[in-house]
Amino acid sequence: MCTMLLKETRAYYSSGDGIAFCTQLDATKAFDRVDFCKLFRDLIKREIPPSYLRLLLNMYTNSIMRVSWNGMCSGEFVAKNGVKQGGVISPVLFCIYIDGLLQLLSKSKVGCFIGDVFVGALAYADDLVLLAPTARAMRLMLHLCDQYATEYSVVFNACKSKCFVASRHKQPLAKSVKPIFYIGGKEIEYVEEWPHLGNLVHANGSDQKDIINKKNTLCGQINNVLCYFGKRDPITKLRLMRSYCSSLYGSVLWDLSNPCVEDVCVAWRKGLRRVWNIPHHTHSYLLAPLCATLPLRDELSWRFINFTHSCLSSDSDSVRFVARHGVYFRRMLSPIGRNAQYCCSRYSASLASFTSINKSTVWRCAQAAVSADVWRNVFLYFRTSVY
Numbered sequence: 001m002c003t004m005l006l007k008e009t010r011a012y013y014s015s016g017d018g019i020a021f022c023t024q025l026d027a028t029k030a031f032d033r034v035d036f037c038k039l040f041r042d043l044i045k046r047e048i049p050p051s052y053l054r055l056l057l058n059m060y061t062n063s064i065m066r067v068s069w070n071g072m073c074s075g076e077f078v079a080k081n082g083v084k085q086g087g088v089i090s091p092v093l094f095c096i097y098i099d100g101l102l103q104l105l106s107k108s109k110v111g112c113f114i115g116d117v118f119v120g121a122l123a124y125a126d127d128l129v130l131l132a133p134t135a136r137a138m139r140l141m142l143h144l145c146d147q148y149a150t151e152y153s154v155v156f157n158a159c160k161s162k163c164f165v166a167s168r169h170k171q172p173l174a175k176s177v178k179p180i181f182y183i184g185g186k187e188i189e190y191v192e193e194w195p196h197l198g199n200l201v202h203a204n205g206s207d208q209k210d211i212i213n214k215k216n217t218l219c220g221q222i223n224n225v226l227c228y229f230g231k232r233d234p235i236t237k238l239r240l241m242r243s244y245c246s247s248l249y250g251s252v253l254w255d256l257s258n259p260c261v262e263d264v265c266v267a268w269r270k271g272l273r274r275v276w277n278i279p280h281h282t283h284s285y286l287l288a289p290l291c292a293t294l295p296l297r298d299e300l301s302w303r304f305i306n307f308t309h310s311c312l313s314s315d316s317d318s319v320r321f322v323a324r325h326g327v328y329f330r331r332m333l334s335p336i337g338r339n340a341q342y343c344c345s346r347y348s349a350s351l352a353s354f355t356s357i358n359k360s361t362v363w364r365c366a367q368a369a370v371s372a373d374v375w376r377n378v379f380l381y382f383r384t385s386v387y
């Protein structure tokens with residue numbers, strides 16, 4: 001959802017000839033630098049029940065630690081800062097610790113807005129992205145980050161922080177006209193794309209490279225399954241392939257009309273043919289009924305629909321507003337709106353009834369596209385080849 005907000009804001013400001021400056025800040029050893037005094041002061045302000053507060057105080061102020069290296073252990077010492085790495089509650093505590101910065105940026109009234117909703121600072125744990133419509137606004141936001149970092153012992157690493165200029169133009173801006181931004185007194189590098197929470201975000205909004213990367217990962221996963229379990233029966237290999245090769249993380253954010261999506265579907269179908277050991281020219285309509293599953297394009301469409309339903313009913317005001325604005329108002333100018341239109345067209349639904357599309361609807365449409373002859377061929381295949 002955080003990446004969805006980033007993509008929607010980028011599309012909103014880059015429509016027409018507009019631009020937006022997007023800066024991803026990297027906090028060095030973010031969890032390790034949490035100051036206990038400031039953290040528990042923030043917890044007290046949030047009126048955390050005293051019993052929980054005492055428990056957290058004991059957990060963090062009475063922990064005895066040692067360093068183990070090459071079979072040797074150091075002497076015992078008490079940690080005076082940092083939340084526990086790998087702890088379930090650690091990301092929550094860090095979010096409380098960094099929330100003051102988000103509030104500070106929001107109150108500054110600079111940065112990007114969609115309607116009256118502030119979307120200029122998007123954070124997920126220690127991943128922070130700043131979005132501003134002008135260079136002056138971005139500099140002010142970075143200055144506020146520097147002030148907060150000094151007060152809360154946070155160090156933003158300029159070498160790992162990146163910036164890009166979001167626009168709809170294919171050609172990037174010339175280096176001479178790009179404003180220079182600084183964090184911690186050091187210059188931030190410009191890039192054309194960066195991985196945000198596992199999703200590759202491009203300055204011009206294209207999903208092509210992200211889709212190609214995920215397709216290559218899919219091919220590698222399918223090859224691994226068939227390499228290690230090639231002698232198993234087709235049913236077992238199919239289950240393994242569906243379990244270990246079908247995550248396609250981030251596919252809910254892809255532009256479903258992008259031609260590269262079909263390349264992913266082709267790679268998936270080739271894998272299914274190898275699982276069943278059937279000729280490579282076997283018609284693709286046979287594969288979904290044979291595997292008792294949705295065609296991959298319908299599966300991707302359903303994942304998007306389910307994700308959008310979650311966004312439209314999210315507890316977050318920003319996520320809910322931006323999703324509704326994209327689906328019902330900006331429509332084809334919005335990434336989420338274009339996909340909603342695509343799904344409505346694919347499943348013969350109106351945009352007003354988009355939220356009523358469920359998996360049963362997707363299944364019915366997918367099955368209706370398969371003729372009786374195809375089902376008969378699948379039955380004969382099972383009868384003569386598998387059993």
